[in-house]
Amino acid sequence: MAGRDFHAPLLRRAGWRVGDVVTADPGRRAAAEADWPGVRAHPDLTALLERSRPDLLVVASPSGRHVEHALAGLEAGVPVAVDKPMALDRDGAAALVRRAEETGTPLTVFHNRRWDAEQLTLEQVLAGGRLGTVHRFERRWERWRPVPKDRWRENAVGEGGLLLDLGPHLVDAALRLFGPVTAVRAELRALTTPTEDDVFLALEHAGGVLSHLTAGSLVGAPGPRTRVLGSAGAFLVPGHDDAPGPFDVLDPGEGMAGWLVRGAEAEPVPTAAGGPADFYRAVTRWLTAGGPVPVDPCEAVAVAAVLDAARRSARTGAAQRPAGD
Incomplete structure (x- = not known):
């Protein structure tokens, strides 16, 4: 399919x-x-x-x-x-x-x-230094699906589940934006399916940024899609096209990808050119x-190493360092 x-x-x-x-x-x-x-x-x-x-x-x-x-x-x-x-x-x-x-x-x-307009826009915001020194990156891929689909992705333990389905996108974004990871903490749960449908990863980057990555299918109120916090402000993407949620009321409008926020001040950020066919x-x-x-397939190997560390962390309850050469 x-x-x-x-x-x-x-x-x-x-x-x-x-x-x-x-x-x-x-x-x-x-x-x-x-x-x-x-x-x-x-x-x-x-x-x-x-x-x-x-x-x-x-x-x-x-x-x-x-x-x-x-x-x-x-x-x-x-x-x-x-x-x-x-x-x-x-x-x-x-x-x-x-x-x-x-x-x-x-x-x-x-x-x-990598070619999503949201990702490309965030890269431009960071390159322009508009957030100052970034200390936290949050990205969520949440949806409300209390009755799961009956597919291999939901049922094949070890091959399916959100860690392998959405985790590669979430981790790849964090690595691309903020570099190598030195420690991974994870929570993985199977709430409605045999495979995990509730995923939380906390990544510590070598450069000091913390990434909090979430994927879930039993989320009645999906949170803001992306929030990046820095010393000069924050970048906020309220919603996600694939999962309508309560933050859709903060949609910045046509041609805008998100908001540059400083407390009560909010400025819409124009969407960068690009799209999924660009791959x-x-x-x-x-x-x-x-x-x-x-x-570069070597970058996908690094993503896989973070996902492996997430499994170990969820199993042991302790932070894990991704394997490397």
């Missing part, structure tokens, strides 16, 4: 053509052929790689098979963009990077939220014009 619902529309907007689709479900193969006339539908990845040589392999299978499928693409010499999480743990992610280097095959990771536009430049890799 991720391939059809997320990747395919973004690929189209970025000028790519979907030429091959892999799914073991005959109904989905028929739907793919109807959605994209001329597409070749295959029952498994082996069949695709035997019959076709795509310009790019997008791995959007369930998380537990990301490493297997990405390795198959790398071994075949096909450039790979693997969806988040890159792997279930740091070891799996690092193994992919090593194999990409050994085969000389391009590898990137779909951390597409695949960057892939095009990377593969055809020698542009930079859209997401």
Whole structure:
């Protein structure tokens, strides 16, 4: 479903053509052929790689098979963009990077939220020094879903859950903005599903910033999407398009991403240019014009290390240091 619902529309907007689709479900193969006339539908990845040589392999299978499928693409010499999480743990992610280097095959990771207008706007605010010295970063991905969906993401313990689904985006944003993490504290709970649906991470960055990251499905009043606190003010994004909440009344208006706040003073901040399809536009430049890799896979390894540390912290109740080379 991720391939059809997320990747395919973004690929189209970025000028790519979907030429091959892999799914073991005959109904989905028929739907793919109807959605994209001329597409070749295959029952498994082996069949695709035997019959076709795509310009790019997008791995959007369930998380537990990301490493297997990405390795198959790398071994075949096909450039790979693997969806988040890159792997279930740091070891799996690092193994992919090593194999990409050994085969000389391009590898990137779909951390597409880097191109969200909100993220790009925050980067501009920080670059302009408008918040002074930042001491805390908060980001929430909360929603009210008391009756969970019946999908592998909710049910597959060890492969699903919000830590692996939304955690990569949250952690990637924190690392990109504020650098390496020296300690992780975490709370992980399963309230309505077999997998965790209530996640809180506290990250201590080497530069002194604290990041508080939250993801939850049983949140009747979703909090402000983003709040960044500094010595000269705060940046506030009240709501999230995917989860209506009580802070939507603070919407800054069309063309505005959030607020620059100093006590009772609030100034709307214009939205930076950009959007989710820019990931695949960057892939095009990377593969055809020698542009930079859209997401360095080594950065996804660092994200996986933080998520591993979060699991250890939740299990032990103590802060944990992410593993590194």
